[in-house]
Amino acid sequence: xxxxEDLVEILKKYNEAYRxxxxxxxxxxxxxxxEKLRELSPYHPFFLSVEPEKxxxxxxxxxxxxxxxxxxTYTKHGLEKFIARVNKAANEIGITNVSFSVTPKLDGxxxxxxxxxxxxxxxxxxxxxxxxxxxxxxxxxxxxxxxLGELVIVMSYFEEHLSDEFEHPRNMVVGIVTSDxxxxxxxxxxxxxxVHFVPYSVLPKWTGVADELLENIEQITKxxxxxxxxxxxxxxxxxxxxDVKNYMGATAHHHRWQIAIKTKGETAITTVEGxxxxxxxxxxxxxxxxxxxxxxxGATIRNVTAHHAGLIQKKHIGVGTKIEVIRSGEVIPKLExxxxxxDEIIIPEKCPSCGTELEWNNDFLKCNNSSxxxxxxxxxxxWFKTLGNADWFGIKTIQKLVKNGYDSLExxxxxxxxxxxxxxxxxxxxxxLAQAINISRNKPxxxxxxxxxxxxxxxxxxxxxxxxxYITIEELMHAKAKHIEKIPNFxxxxxxxxxxxxxxxxxxxxxxxxxxxxxxxTPFAKEQINIDSAIVGKHVVFTGKMDYGSRExxxxxxxKLGAVIQTSVSNKTDYLICGEKAGTxxxxxxxxxxxIIILEKKYNKLIRL
Numbered sequence: 018x019x020x021x022e023d024l025v026e027i028l029k030k031y032n033e034a035y036r037x038x039x040x041x042x043x044x045x046x047x048x049x050x051x052e053k054l055r056e057l058s059p060y061h062p063f064f065l066s067v068e069p070e071k072x073x074x075x076x077x078x079x080x081x082x083x084x085x086x087x088x089x090t091y092t093k094h095g096l097e098k099f100i101a102r103v104n105k106a107a108n109e110i111g112i113t114n115v116s117f118s119v120t121p122k123l124d125g126x127x128x129x130x131x132x133x134x135x136x137x138x139x140x141x142x143x144x145x146x147x148x149x150x151x152x153x154x155x156x157x158x159x160x161x162x163x164x165l166g167e168l169v170i171v172m173s174y175f176e177e178h179l180s181d182e183f184e185h186p187r188n189m190v191v192g193i194v195t196s197d198x199x200x201x202x203x204x205x206x207x208x209x210x211x212v213h214f215v216p217y218s219v220l221p222k223w224t225g226v227a228d229e230l231l232e233n234i235e236q237i238t239k240x241x242x243x244x245x246x247x248x249x250x251x252x253x254x255x256x257x258x259x260d261v262k263n264y265m266g267a268t269a270h271h272h273r274w275q276i277a278i279k280t281k282g283e284t285a286i287t288t289v290e291g292x293x294x295x296x297x298x299x300x301x302x303x304x305x306x307x308x309x310x311x312x313x314x315g316a317t318i319r320n321v322t323a324h325h326a327g328l329i330q331k332k333h334i335g336v337g338t339k340i341e342v343i344r345s346g347e348v349i350p351k352l353e354x355x356x357x358x359x360d361e362i363i364i365p366e367k368c369p370s371c372g373t374e375l376e377w378n379n380d381f382l383k384c385n386n387s388s389x390x391x392x393x394x395x396x397x398x399x400w401f402k403t404l405g406n407a408d409w410f411g412i413k414t415i416q417k418l419v420k421n422g423y424d425s426l427e428x429x430x431x432x433x434x435x436x437x438x439x440x441x442x443x444x445x446x447x448x449x450l451a452q453a454i455n456i457s458r459n460k461p462x463x464x465x466x467x468x469x470x471x472x473x474x475x476x477x478x479x480x481x482x483x484x485x486x487y488i489t490i491e492e493l494m495h496a497k498a499k500h501i502e503k504i505p506n507f508x509x510x511x512x513x514x515x516x517x518x519x520x521x522x523x524x525x526x527x528x529x530x531x532x533x534x535x536x537x538x539t540p541f542a543k544e545q546i547n548i549d550s551a552i553v554g555k556h557v558v559f560t561g562k563m564d565y566g567s568r569e570x571x572x573x574x575x576x577k578l579g580a581v582i583q584t585s586v587s588n589k590t591d592y593l594i595c596g597e598k599a600g601t602x603x604x605x606x607x608x609x610x611x612x613i614i615i616l617e618k619k620y621n622k623l624i625r626l
Contacts, residue, residue, distance in 0.1 A: 021061065024054050046354050048089055048279070075137075075145035084129060084138040084165065086270055087122075087253060087277040096234065096254065099276045100227045103256055106265045106273075116257045117230050119223040121241050122277050123215060124248040125169035126190050130214060132162025137194075141269075147194050154207030155193070155214055163216035168194065169247040174211040177477035178202075182379060186248045201510070205475075208508025213247075221245060230254060234278065251279035284353055285311040285318075289338040292329070292363070293320075294382075296370045296391035298399050298472055302382040304329050306340070306352065313344040321350050326364055327380025328352075335359030394419050396472050400426060403470035403478070407457035409449050417441070427528050430454055457534075461587045464490055464536045471526060473518035475511045483507075484515075485539040489573070490530065494523060537589075538572070538582035545577060551623050553579030556589045560603045561596030563617055568596075578624055586612060594620045 028050055034041045054061060090096055100117075107115045127138040128147065135151065136144040151157065155168065168190050170179075175186045182202055183189050193203050193212060206212050221244040223237045230237070238252050255275030256262050265273040291307040304323040311318050321342050323329060332355045334340070339357035344350040367374055368384035370391030375382045384392070394415050401410040421440040423429050432454065437447035465482040468490055476484070487504045488496060501512035519526065540554070557580045559568050566574075571594070572582045583590055586606045593607040596617045607614050615623065 021054065021058050024050060024057070025061065028054065042354055048091075075147060077139070077143050078134065078136050078146050079143050080129060080136065080139075080141070081131075083141045083267075084127065084144065085141055085267055085272055087275060088271045088273075089251075089277045089279055091279050093231070093234070096276065096278060097231060099254070100231065103261065103265070103274065104227065107258070107261050110260060110264050112258060112261055114258075115261060116224060116226055117254055118257050119230065119234075119237050119241065119252050119254045119278075120217060120220045121245040121247070121249045122251040122253045122279075123167040123169055123217075123220075124250040125167035125187060125215075126194060127165070127167050128214065129165050130157065130161060130163060130216065135214065150194060150214070153193060153199070154210070155212045156210050158213045158215045159219040163218050166214055166216035166218075168212070168214050170206060171211045171213065172246050172248050173479055174206070174209065175248070177479055178475060179206065182381070205508065205510040205514075208510050209506055210508075211506075215247060224257065238278070238280070251277050253277050283313045284341050284343045285313055286339065286341055286356065287311045287318075289334060289336060289340060289359070291336060292323070292334070294365050294369045296368060296384060296389060296395065298392055298395035299474075300384040300386075300389065300392055301378075302326065302365065302368070302375060302384060304334075306334070308340070308342070311342065313342065313350060316344070318342060318344065318350045321352050323352055325380045326377075326382040329364060330362060333358035333360075333362055335361045335363060337361075390419060390424075393424050397424075397426065397429070399472045400470045401457075403472075404457065404462060404466060406460045406462050407453040409446070409453045414450070426525055430458070430529070430532060458532060459535050459585065461535045461537050461583060461585070461589065464538050467529075467534060467536055468493075471522060473515065473522070475514045476518065480506075480511075482539060486542040487545065489538070489576075490526070490536075491569075493519065494527065533584070535583065535585045535587075538576060540579050540581055541576050550578035550580075551626055552592070554581070555579075555591040556581045556583055556587075557592045557594060558583045558586050558590055558603065558607075558612075559594045559596070561599035561617075563596040565617065565621055575624075586610065592620070 028047070031041055031047050031050070035047070088099075090099065103115060103117075107113070129136050129138070129144070133148075134146055135148045136146055138144055150168065157163075158166075170186045170189055172186065175183075175189070179186075179189060179202055189203065189206065190212065193199065193207070196203070199207070221241050223241060225233075234252075241252065242249060253275055255272075256265070262272075262274040267273055287308045287310075289306050289308055293305045293307060295303045295305055297303060304326060306321045306323050308319060308321055321340075323334060328334070334355060336359060337357075338355060338359040340355055341353040342350050343353040365375060365382065368386065368389060368391075371384065371386050371389040373384050373386040373389065375384055377383070386392075394412065397415050397419070398410075398412050401407055401415075417440065418424075418429060423432065423440075432451065434447050434451040437450045438444065442450065463482075465478060465485050468485065469476060469478045469481040483506055484493070484501070484504060488500075493501075496516070498509070498512040498516040501507050501515055502509050507515070537556070552575060557575050559571055559575075559582075562568075563571050565571065576582055586593060586603050588610055590607065590610065590612045593603060593612050593614045594617060595604065595614060604614060
């Protein structure tokens with residue numbers, strides 16, 4: 018695109034869509050066009066102001082100091098040029114000890130909180146008053162009045178609960194800001210305290226000199242990314258010396274003393290050869306693009322996920338569509354942009370697995386048949402992947418099991434070697450599968466991983482771990498929503514969802530508990546335990562009949578004292594507590610492994626010291 022004014026118009030169009038939380042192109046493509054305009058017309062008026070945003074029905078307010086954008090670079094050479102400009106400016110005012118800081122670049126909605134009002138960035142000069150966000154339930158991270166920052170959602174929460182429903186976390190946040198009526202997903206995220214206004218001042222930070230910054234930027238980026246549980250799209254490097262910052266000043270668009278360092282993934286142009294529609298365990302139907310093979314970041318790519326059916330419709334994707342795909346390092350390849358649209362768009366009307374009429378749920382197509390074979394297969398696959406302690410159960414094996422009537426965990430865990438042989442598995446594979454089932458029951462596994470493996474809505478790994486720090490799985494089976502709601506980070510919507518999800522598969526959970534999984538119990542949260550206890554952090558196994566209460570009561574007490582409860586002896590076990598008629602096998606195993614064996618009476622003295 019060589020026409021300058023056409024390029025400006027399309028940049029304005031893309032920017033407006035982005036500000037509304039409905040981006041038409043990726044950040045990378047927008048930045049590419051932005052730099053193209055800079056090449057064609059370096060002093061175009063478009064560069065003299067911040068790209069504006071507009072929020073209807075919100076009061077416009079003037080910023081005391083302009084909120085500017087940030088200059089960007091995708092290369093180390095660009096960072097070198099920035100540092101050279103800084104050093105030149107510092108030398109001009111006689112400063113030699115220049116230092117730099119690096120913080121994560123949040124990918125949210127920028128704003129300014131002065132303690133009484135939260136305003137969007139807007140045009141940079143003026144923004145919009147969105148202070149009512151805090152009344153909706155947005156949490157001010159670090160408190161109010163800490164200045165510039167961004168509205169974001171906790172990334173791990175988004176990935177666990179909302180990534181199937183929204184293409185990008187920013188879409189969700191903008192929807193909360195702009196909508197007077199919130200959808201169920203927004204209400205849930207707010208009730209769970211997962212949407213935050215994060216001031217830049219509270220972000221993790223690296224500080225050092227220029228040479229360290231240039232030499233270690235990749236490692237700095239990795240370290241800060243790990244510490245930041247919010248959506249980010251790069252790092253921001255800036256000068257820390259106030260005199261240098263003041264001297265360098267700003268353009269109408271950005272501060273000259275800072276720069277955004279963004280990583281450009283490897284891209285390639287290819288053609289869509291077909292679309293395969295996959296059925297997930299929750300019934301969502303996901304399009305997978307079959308593409309002409311391309312080589313990216315050390316791998317040959319043949320498939321690219323297109324996220325949802327709405328994207329296929331909006332982008333006119335079909336056989337023959339020319340697309341650009343991107344892959345950074347080992348990350349799953351993604352659709353970057355559509356280059357040439359297709360005239361023929363085919364959206365399925367029926368589930369490709371069971372034939373049920375599909376229904377639209379926002380941008381997603383959904384099969385609401387809970388008996389759908391593909392959903393059952395994906396649920397069983399989710400179990401084994403999440404549990405992570407049984408090999409051999411890949412999707413092909415699971416499909417064969419379901420086809421032959423073994424369509425539940427109860428049935429699969431009752432299978433013998435002969436059962437596997439009877440449905441066509443070879444002798445060697447049948448032996449491996451039977452052994453894997455046995456190992457799965459007996460190999461130690463965290464209780465939160467066990468709970469998350471059932472695929473209950475709103476109970477992924479993170480929330481299962483939080484939940485079981487306050488309540489055991491057995492207690493959870495009988496808990497009411499109002500009890501769950503008392504646990505930190507569990508709002509009323511999530512609590513009802515968890516309760517209803519457990520109710521649907523309560524019999525399966527109880528069955529799996531009864532067949533004797535070797536669960537490592539989550540220690541109770543610190544506010545519930547005695548941190549001076551002699552068994553804090555110790556792995557403890559109880560065996561035999563106890564005089565001081567039932568074994569379950571002893572386990573519960575030990576958990577409150579901070580112990581990790583195991584149901585069988587392993588190389589992690591610290592103490593084996595023996596009551597009357599203690600199991601001889603456990604005692605022998607404990608002796609072999611060097612585990613400390615304690616009689617119940619001595620144990621009770623130990624915990625009451």
